[in-house]
Amino acid sequence: MSILLVVLEHDRGDLPVGSLEALTVGRDLAASMDASLEAVVVGDADLTAVAGEYGATAVHQVTNEMLADYGPDAWGEAVAQLVRSVAPAAVMAVGTDRGNEVMAQVAARLDLPFVANCLSVEAGDTWSMTRVQWGGSLLEDSTLTADTKLVSFAHHAIEAAPGGAASPTVKTFEADLDHSYTATMITDRVVLASGVTLSTAPVVVSGGRGVGSEDAFAPLEELAELLGGRVGCSRAVTNNGWRPHSDQVGQTGTRIAPEIYIACGISGAIQHWVGAMASKNILAINTDSDANMVTKAGYAVIADLHEVVPAISAEIRRRRGQ
Amino acid sequence: MRVLVCVKRVPAPGAKINVTGDGLAVDTTHLGFTTSPHEECALEEAVQIIEREGGEVVVLTLGPAEAEEQLRYAASVGGTGFVLIPNGGADWDPQRTASAIADAIRALEADGGEFDLIMFGNESADAGGFQVGVRVAHKLGRPIVNGIKGIEVTPEGFTAHRAIDTGVEVYKLPKPAVMGVKEGINLPRYPTMKGRLASRKAEIATMELNAPAGGQAMLKLHRPPEQPSTTEILGTGPEAAAAIVDLLDELGVL
Numbered sequence A: 001m002s003i004l005l006v007v008l009e010h011d012r013g014d015l016p017v018g019s020l021e022a023l024t025v026g027r028d029l030a031a032s033m034d035a036s037l038e039a040v041v042v043g044d045a046d047l048t049a050v051a052g053e054y055g056a057t058a059v060h061q062v063t064n065e066m067l068a069d070y071g072p073d074a075w076g077e078a079v080a081q082l083v084r085s086v087a088p089a090a091v092m093a094v095g096t097d098r099g100n101e102v103m104a105q106v107a108a109r110l111d112l113p114f115v116a117n118c119l120s121v122e123a124g125d126t127w128s129m130t131r132v133q134w135g136g137s138l139l140e141d142s143t144l145t146a147d148t149k150l151v152s153f154a155h156h157a158i159e160a161a162p163g164g165a166a167s168p169t170v171k172t173f174e175a176d177l178d179h180s181y182t183a184t185m186i187t188d189r190v191v192l193a194s195g196v197t198l199s200t201a202p203v204v205v206s207g208g209r210g211v212g213s214e215d216a217f218a219p220l221e222e223l224a225e226l227l228g229g230r231v232g233c234s235r236a237v238t239n240n241g242w243r244p245h246s247d248q249v250g251q252t253g254t255r256i257a258p259e260i261y262i263a264c265g266i267s268g269a270i271q272h273w274v275g276a277m278a279s280k281n282i283l284a285i286n287t288d289s290d291a292n293m294v295t296k297a298g299y300a301v302i303a304d305l306h307e308v309v310p311a312i313s314a315e316i317r318r319r320r321g322q
Numbered sequence B: 001m002r003v004l005v006c007v008k009r010v011p012a013p014g015a016k017i018n019v020t021g022d023g024l025a026v027d028t029t030h031l032g033f034t035t036s037p038h039e040e041c042a043l044e045e046a047v048q049i050i051e052r053e054g055g056e057v058v059v060l061t062l063g064p065a066e067a068e069e070q071l072r073y074a075a076s077v078g079g080t081g082f083v084l085i086p087n088g089g090a091d092w093d094p095q096r097t098a099s100a101i102a103d104a105i106r107a108l109e110a111d112g113g114e115f116d117l118i119m120f121g122n123e124s125a126d127a128g129g130f131q132v133g134v135r136v137a138h139k140l141g142r143p144i145v146n147g148i149k150g151i152e153v154t155p156e157g158f159t160a161h162r163a164i165d166t167g168v169e170v171y172k173l174p175k176p177a178v179m180g181v182k183e184g185i186n187l188p189r190y191p192t193m194k195g196r197l198a199s200r201k202a203e204i205a206t207m208e209l210n211a212p213a214g215g216q217a218m219l220k221l222h223r224p225p226e227q228p229s230t231t232e233i234l235g236t237g238p239e240a241a242a243a244i245v246d247l248l249d250e251l252g253v254l
């Protein structure tokens, strides 16, 4: 029976939801390939139980003292060695920054093609896939020809779900790594964010070029605070230096998924839209009724944001009796 | 310090992205072009580094002949050397791209000395293959870390910060090193008038290189299905506040 390896991204044993998505997708893919679904765990982390809950029939525990923490070169080399030894039909991971980085490392070392951020895959002699371009604004149909197929699946494209429960056999693989691999190991971590972050906030009040200046964000700050949310912005705003890049929503910024996104003076260019489209509701405040943000939003107010935003805050305070 | 920055020319679509009739490319009839944002920031970072440390910033692009525009732009914001690898106009797959770029780097280093630092964008804005930098670094036998949003030059090499959801991971890389950089590492400068004038005279070296195609073949591009949406207009002035707050209340975020 052929083998589909799923590389589980983890941070010193913490398993992000993306790894569970990869197993979920891998389960169906392995079935379509008539392959066994086997997980790869780099380092000593014990993830056997959860891998089994999601249907992995084996766990390859890839060990070496240099794999105690994350390092792209060490992880890539270790997985490449495992692939040479196990000769799987395919290897996949979740298309996060780290997942794609490890797969690219593996691909470079094995001199094999790698297709990043697939949405769907049809296995066969040659694989056919649909993958993401432009951060999701455009799709690409591709084929992949290789002895071992290497792919990643776009993060958040599906919901992770346990299934096909198995009690995996654990197979230890001792990787052969010399000290040169320590060059790209994590040496330290600095924790910056605490509390609500842009990507987890229930409300995001975002401003675009229409806000006009750094100071003019004060009413947006006030509204966000009243709603326990965060302020976001467009790239036009970060380019003008009005807000830090960490506030930017979009393809090259943060992807958000709030209960409501309030987009003020933002035209809704595709690169902004892909960062905002997972919002459950969108309210656009814009003077231009034809703006892309307005025509794509569920709710809109066609007016000057400088008048509307303070009026919302005032109405909230009035109802709260403040 | 000798730094190389690899950049990609990409179209700059606005509200919509259209595909050509044959489905093989983005329809750029009415579009301008730009440097992929991550790479624009990589270039700015390189220029800031040589402003502090002294040295040179070579900017390399693999693309159509028109990518000269992005190299001239790079000249206007502080690049000092410029290399174009023509690809005939159609995108090359990641393996082919990486082979050609690695060959170019070997030739440039044989001529002008080793690059202390080679920078790529974390991923290109259009194809987003997430691999060319890693492949090039591996071919050169150099360490690479992606997702970099902060670089400090140290006596031993570089301290690099990689942004994650909750903060940063810190890496200490020896020289020579390779990095995949992300937008947000800095705020790229705009060209000055003087820079613009100088960029017209910048000398661009063309390197004719080729490499075999890799195993990924693009068949066709298409737009994702659009969710049909109807927009409910809540008002045309500040009086809409009442309806908005009703909505916030309904959604349970008040």
Ligand SMILES: Cc1cc2nc3c(=O)[nH]c(=O)nc-3n(C[C@H](O)[C@H](O)[C@H](O)COP(=O)(O)OP(=O)(O)OC[C@H]3O[C@@H](n4cnc5c(N)ncnc54)[C@H](O)[C@@H]3O)c2cc1C
Pocket: A207, A208, A209, A210, A211, A233, A234, A235, A236, A237, A248, A249, A250, A251, A252, A253, A254, A264, A265, A266, A267, A268, A269, A270, A271, A272, A275, A285, A286, A287, A288, A291, A303, A304, A305, A306, B010, B011, B012, B013, B014, B034, B036, B037, B125
């Ligand atoms: C490769 C690439 C990646 C990119 N990544 C991102 C990204 O991650 N995030 C991002 O945001 N952009 C990104 N962009 C940029 C994007 O294409 C747009 O340029 C940008 O989003 C425009 O920002 P904006 O909507 O604020 O400005 P504009 O497009 O200028 O829109 C301003 C809007 O404000 C409205 N307005 C003006 N005054 C008022 C007022 N008083 N009251 C109400 N409305 C008003 C106008 O009607 C208009 O709709 C990227 C571009 C490229 C090429």
